[in-house]
Amino acid sequence: MSAFAIVPPPRPARRSLSLPRPSVRRFLLWATLAVLAASLIGVGTAGWRLARAARDNAAIDALAAGRDLPLGPAAGPEAAMARLHFLLLRGRLDEARPVLAAVVARGAPALAAAALYDTANARLRKALEHLEVGQIDAAIPLVRLAKDSYRRALLIDPSFWDAKYNLDIAMRLVRDFPQLDQDGEEPPPEAAKRLWTDLPGIPKGLP
Template sequence: MTLPPSVSLDPARRRWLGRRILRLALALVTLGALAALMVESLRIGAHMRDNATIAALAGGRDAPVTADAPARVLLARAHFLMVRDRLDEAQPLVDLLARKGDADIAVAGLYDMGNARLARAIDHLERSQIDPAVPEVRLAKAAYRAALTREPGFWNAKYNLDVAQRLVRDFPEIDRDPKDDPKQAPKRVWTDLPGLPKGLP
């Protein structure tokens, strides 16, 4: 059996083919580098936009954020709203942070919300407004407990939870059938705030 004759290229053709392969390889490397550079510049641009949003919020200028914003941007917006006593607007952002998965930022948001709720409750109490203070204290305790679930060693949250528990005690509800007529239920004589009974002194 005879082998087919090998194809030989003349030196000029071989140099031309080598140059073509080299140009193609360089073009592929250049395209890859450009793609990587573009991805990195987009990432840096998004990071710079996030930093600008956080700086604006920290400087007191409102900057709306979307639900898909990074957790640190959501925290900055929530804090901006809490400081301005817009807790109903901040609460969904804190809830979103709690679901995002970044434990440290979620704990910071929950603790911040607990402090804002507790501050609002204390403000009500200083003005002898007992009824609106009670739910705020309960919401503050819920926020502190959620923060402690994620970070059990968070001493500040433990301390503030203890303060909140002293304001409004956690009494177990009396078991009663939900079918019972609420008008027949026994009237509560005392408020949830210890030492502050309703009625005349």
């Protein structure tokens, strides 16, 4: 019992010095848990984004290597852009139209402008192929569509110099002309005669 009777000089318990008050400790514990939960959510979303990017990049690589693969609805706009480019390079313009719409609707502005530009290029290339064999009637609507797409690309990004350059080429093939606003009246015969086609025929007699 004598051992129990020895009372050391009283000293304050260490815990009261080294640790903050209970309410503060409880708050710190909850704050830590909140930060932990938020960072777990952050890690989860980042992992999900990386997994999606890896899947889309695999699809982009496959399409660039020339293997066509239809994209599911979950594919990102970059993968859709790769498929659009794949179709355009092979002249499958009709198949490319819904893909273009998807890229424009879901892609970032720069990507949408690039998709419109590539589509316009494909249309213009096809129009030039028609012109080479003299199929002017087939070429004109393609040039018009190309101009429209270049214009949409430039509306998204006015500093898209390649689009300006190629639009200039398309403009010289088929020029823009003002709509005749005659308030319902028939255009005068001279105007009708001058406007009967956008594309002049092959000039004869010029050097």
